[in-house]
Amino acid sequence: MPDRALPERFTAPPDHAPRSPLTSECSGCGACCAAPDIHALHKPLGVACAHLGTDCRCGIYLSRPAVCRNYEPDWVCGEVAPLPTLEARVRRFLRIYGLEDEAATSAGAPT
Ligand code: SF4
Ligand code: SF4
Numbered sequence: 001m002p003d004r005a006l007p008e009r010f011t012a013p014p015d016h017a018p019r020s021p022l023t024s025e026c027s028g029c030g031a032c033c034a035a036p037d038i039h040a041l042h043k044p045l046g047v048a049c050a051h052l053g054t055d056c057r058c059g060i061y062l063s064r065p066a067v068c069r070n071y072e073p074d075w076v077c078g079e080v081a082p083l084p085t086l087e088a089r090v091r092r093f094l095r096i097y098g099l100e101d102e103a104a105t106s107a108g109a110p111t
Pocket of ligand 1: 025026027028029030031032033072073074076077080081
């Protein structure tokens with residue numbers, strides 16, 4: 001019997017069965033610092049934050065903005081974190097949210 005139920009945010013939508021074991025904590029994979037757009041940091045979609053190190057750690061961790069402090073791991077982490085490269089994790093993150101085309105467009109790729 002499980003000790004306690006995971007919060008709802010760790011449950012994948014019914015049309016998106018998780019392929020990876022459920023993750024309930026951040027493993028520091030860096031995907032959420034590279035995939036989404038973050039207005040507070042002027043960070044475009046699909047582009048790694050300027051403060052993200054090559055080790056996928058935040059270079060301004062102690063002074064990172066509230067949007068980063070308040071970000072919580074959820075079921076998407078279990079989908080992206082096990083992938084072997086940041087590029088693959090970002091691609092998967094964008095695919096989950098249907099943002100691949102938008103990311104390519106905002107990066108100036110030909111349409
Ligand atoms: S995507 Fe999830 S596991 Fe990866 S760094 Fe962000 S919160 Fe952590
Ligand atoms: S400021 Fe740090 S925590 Fe926030 S997106 Fe950039 S690297 Fe990630």
